[in-house]
Amino acid sequence: MRAHNIVVDGLEQGVLDLVHTRNVLFHLSGRQTALGRMVSALKPGGVLLVEEPDFSSRVADPRRGNAACSLFLKALRVASEAVGTDISYGRRLYADVCALGMIDVEAEGRARMGRGVTPDAEFWRLSYTQVRDRILGTGQFSPEEFDTFIALFDDPDFIWMGAVLMAVSGRRPLA
Numbered sequence: 001m002r003a004h005n006i007v008v009d010g011l012e013q014g015v016l017d018l019v020h021t022r023n024v025l026f027h028l029s030g031r032q033t034a035l036g037r038m039v040s041a042l043k044p045g046g047v048l049l050v051e052e053p054d055f056s057s058r059v060a061d062p063r064r065g066n067a068a069c070s071l072f073l074k075a076l077r078v079a080s081e082a083v084g085t086d087i088s089y090g091r092r093l094y095a096d097v098c099a100l101g102m103i104d105v106e107a108e109g110r111a112r113m114g115r116g117v118t119p120d121a122e123f124w125r126l127s128y129t130q131v132r133d134r135i136l137g138t139g140q141f142s143p144e145e146f147d148t149f150i151a152l153f154d155d156p157d158f159i160w161m162g163a164v165l166m167a168v169s170g171r172r173p174l175a
């Protein structure tokens with residue numbers, strides 16, 4: 001194991017049979033550099049598999065009511081603005097991989113359903129709580145509204161469709 005910042009640190013070139021990452025690039029402002037480094041690290045014929053989310057599918061089951069659905073969407077938008085993630089990167093990953101000269105490029109996405117009072121809900125409750133101050137700092141959420149939103153994750157009747165996790169694979173050409 002080694003500590004490595006894919007945006008800043010160089011990577012050996014042409015040495016790896018397989019590069020796989022998941023849920024990394026959408027966090028990074030230097031994602032093109034990072035993706036280019038991953039491709040350069042592959043041997044000729046080596047395989048790249050990158051999985052990145054696209055949150056276009058992340059909506060609540062409407063049976064919990066319009067207010068909950070709207071709040072869920074608003075929190076996604078405001079949180080991504082507050083922390084600087086690109087929540088629509090999944091749809092652009094395919095073209096980015098093609099543009100790096102990869103061959104046999106394929107892309108397929110899948111989405112999981114989420115529900116309150118599950119480990120998945122706890123993950124999201126903790127994740128949003130960790131960036132609460134930054135979300136409130138946008139001025140688009142009051143503390144009360146944030147509490148109402150967070151309480152959704154403790155409600156077993158709150159169900160949502162998750163982000164599409166887009167998996168794009170390709171091979172580095174031989175020579």
Ligand SMILES: C[S@@+](CC[C@H](N)C(=O)[O-])C[C@H]1O[C@@H](n2cnc3c(N)ncnc32)[C@H](O)[C@@H]1O
Nearest residue numbers: 004005006007008021022023024025027028034
């Ligand atoms: C949302 S987590 C995903 C963890 C895991 N890959 C998964 O899918 O469950 C984001 C990961 O990106 C890594 N990461 C963020 N910025 C990075 C950078 N500049 N260079 C390398 N890794 C980075 C973090 O260390 C963290 O492991």
